[in-house]
Amino acid sequence: MLSRSTLALLQQAGESLFSAQQAMAQEVQIGSQSVVNAVANAPFSADADRAYAQLRTVARLSHELQAMEEQLRTAYQTASSMAQRDVQVLQALPLTRPATKAPRPHASQAEDALVKAPTKKRGAARTAATKAAARSGSGSSPAQQPPRLSTNDEKVLAYLESVLSRQSWTQITQAAVAQGAGIPNGSIAVALKRLQQMGLVAEGERGHYQLG
Numbered sequence: 500m501l502s503r504s505t506l507a508l509l510q511q512a513g514e515s516l517f518s519a520q521q522a523m524a525q526e527v528q529i530g531s532q533s534v535v536n537a538v539a540n541a542p543f544s545a546d547a548d549r550a551y552a553q554l555r556t557v558a559r560l561s562h563e564l565q566a567m568e569e570q571l572r573t574a575y576q577t578a579s580s581m582a583q584r585d586v587q588v589l590q591a592l593p594l595t596r597p598a599t600k601a602p603r604p605h606a607s608q609a610e611d612a613l614v615k616a617p618t619k620k621r622g623a624a625r626t627a628a629t630k631a632a633a634r635s636g637s638g639s640s641p642a643q644q645p646p647r648l649s650t651n652d653e654k655v656l657a658y659l660e661s662v663l664s665r666q667s668w669t670q671i672t673q674a675a676v677a678q679g680a681g682i683p684n685g686s687i688a689v690a691l692k693r694l695q696q697m698g699l700v701a702e703g704e705r706g707h708y709q710l711g
Contacts, residue, residue, distance in 0.1 A: 512571060516568045523557065527557050527558050533554075649690070655680045658676060660710065662679070663710045665710045666709075669708055673687045673691065674687075676691070
């Protein structure tokens with residue numbers, strides 16, 4: 500991790516190198532004009548050759564400074580990605596105070612609770628026994644009312660009294676009974692069951708009936 504001060508030094512070095520490269524490029528332009536003038540005045544003189552050689556050296560230095568400036572720019576970009584970030588420091592939160600524990604009951608209070616608890620249970624049991632005795636002594640429940648015959652039941656009973664007897668079993672289907680009584684087929688099973696419950700009709704083997 501790089502500090503911000505190191506990153507600032509790299510930035511300053513890049514700015515200085517850029518300024519030096521710009522100054523060197525300007526020197527190349529000035530030297531080029533001098534070489535042109537020297538060659539124009541004395542193309543084969545030693546001064547013209549010396550000026551040309553110096554111009555080549557200055558141009559090479561300018562090119563090297565430009566390459567160094569590009570390398571330093573790349574180095575600065577890499578260093579920027581490694582620079583330390585500002586860390587926000589959060590203020591420590593106060594610790595939550597523990598919940599206050601409920602005070603323990605005193606020894607005498609605990610003893611009172613142990614003594615009083617059975618008393619409540621005995622009182623509840625006595626109350627339940629009293630209620631049960633009251634219910635048992637209130638008298639027997641009223642007798643259930645016998646079921647009443649519906650219109651379909653009366654039609655079925657009237658038809659069966661005309662075809663059945665009390666001495667023998669008669670085989671007959673429910674569909675035949677429904678047709679003879681003139682009621683829907685879906686109501687015959689309920690009517691026969693009610694007549695059997697009332698003891699008016701008895702069923703032996705499947706499909707065999709007689710009067711009760």
